[in-house]
Amino acid sequence: MLFVDGVGLGDDAEYNPWVTEPTPHFRSWLSGLPLSRAAVGAHGKEVRLIATDTRLGVEGLPQSATGQAAIFTGRNAPQAMGMHMAGLPFRRLRDWVQEDNIYKQFVRKGWKATFANSYTQEYFERPATKRGWISVSTATMLSAQVPVRYLPELLRGEAVYHDLTRRTLKEHLPEVDEITPETAAEHLTRLGRDHDLVVHEFFLSDRAGHKHDPELVRWVVETLDRFLGAMLRLRQRQDTIVLVSDHGNMEDLRVRTHTMNPVPTLVVGDVGAIEDGQVAEWNLCCIAPLLQRLVERRQKGES
Numbered sequence: 001m002l003f004v005d006g007v008g009l010g011d012d013a014e015y016n017p018w019v020t021e022p023t024p025h026f027r028s029w030l031s032g033l034p035l036s037r038a039a040v041g042a043h044g045k046e047v048r049l050i051a052t053d054t055r056l057g058v059e060g061l062p063q064s065a066t067g068q069a070a071i072f073t074g075r076n077a078p079q080a081m082g083m084h085m086a087g088l089p090f091r092r093l094r095d096w097v098q099e100d101n102i103y104k105q106f107v108r109k110g111w112k113a114t115f116a117n118s119y120t121q122e123y124f125e126r127p128a129t130k131r132g133w134i135s136v137s138t139a140t141m142l143s144a145q146v147p148v149r150y151l152p153e154l155l156r157g158e159a160v161y162h163d164l165t166r167r168t169l170k171e172h173l174p175e176v177d178e179i180t181p182e183t184a185a186e187h188l189t190r191l192g193r194d195h196d197l198v199v200h201e202f203f204l205s206d207r208a209g210h211k212h213d214p215e216l217v218r219w220v221v222e223t224l225d226r227f228l229g230a231m232l233r234l235r236q237r238q239d240t241i242v243l244v245s246d247h248g249n250m251e252d253l254r255v256r257t258h259t260m261n262p263v264p265t266l267v268v269g270d271v272g273a274i275e276d277g278q279v280a281e282w283n284l285c286c287i288a289p290l291l292q293r294l295v296e297r298r299q300k301g302e303s
Helices: 026-027 064-071 077-081 090-101 101-106 121-125 136-143 151-155 166-172 179-190 202-213 214-234 284-299
Strands: 001-002 047-051 111-115 197-202 241-244 262-266
Touching: 001 214, 026 214, 047 166, 047 202, 047 241, 064 077, 064 090, 064 136, 064 241, 064 284, 101 111, 101 136, 101 197, 121 214, 179 197, 179 214, 202 284, 241 284, 262 284
Parallel strands: 001 197, 001 241, 111 197
Antiparallel strands: 047 262, 241 262
């Protein structure tokens, strides 16, 4: 699963960089269309784009903490918390996602799941981290005792940095070489050979949406497009790629806030795992069950 922060399905308009910037790979999967609301639907036998509700029946702008919690647990986090919650999860939400999540669900079934993102040792030594100020993705991974990937694993190609190319890591560690999005895709694909589920989180898209930095916006679009293009070239027949976001943001550069737009669930591979009866009401809580169905179908030879 590729979790991309802050990317919604917006309009075909000049304020949507997923429309105005070149995305040859997205367009090649989506029948020549950009990643926008107009592309929702099936594209051939192995590609389906689903408009995914992030509001989950709760008033207010969808936010990162509860949106991510819904993705990683399959449960309605905004409803459970009584509101959409931004940023890093407070203790109540953190405890809630650690009770049950996709990693624990896979462990119970005897399946192997991993989080591909690498961390620095310094991150876990920060006072804020020790006090529990960690992301939902980190909290869920740690709750299931999934092995943490550090710099040595990253340099061996056994992890992927959050920005894919190590561009931001190089600002702090100049000795680290930047890599191409295609090389990052090779590293992530390699992890999939030994696991039933590999999760990667990319959040610079949300930062680009808030900052409205044209250079960063262009870089995010190009980098993700190239990365996913390489992932598809490397994908084996039994592999399925699922891309999802927690809320809208970057698709509407008229505003610096999150949006009410649906987000993409882009499935490339075993689209038969998508239950047609659910599509009309598809939301963030559908992702964890989808990931389980994909593994079940692969094990039964149905994919």
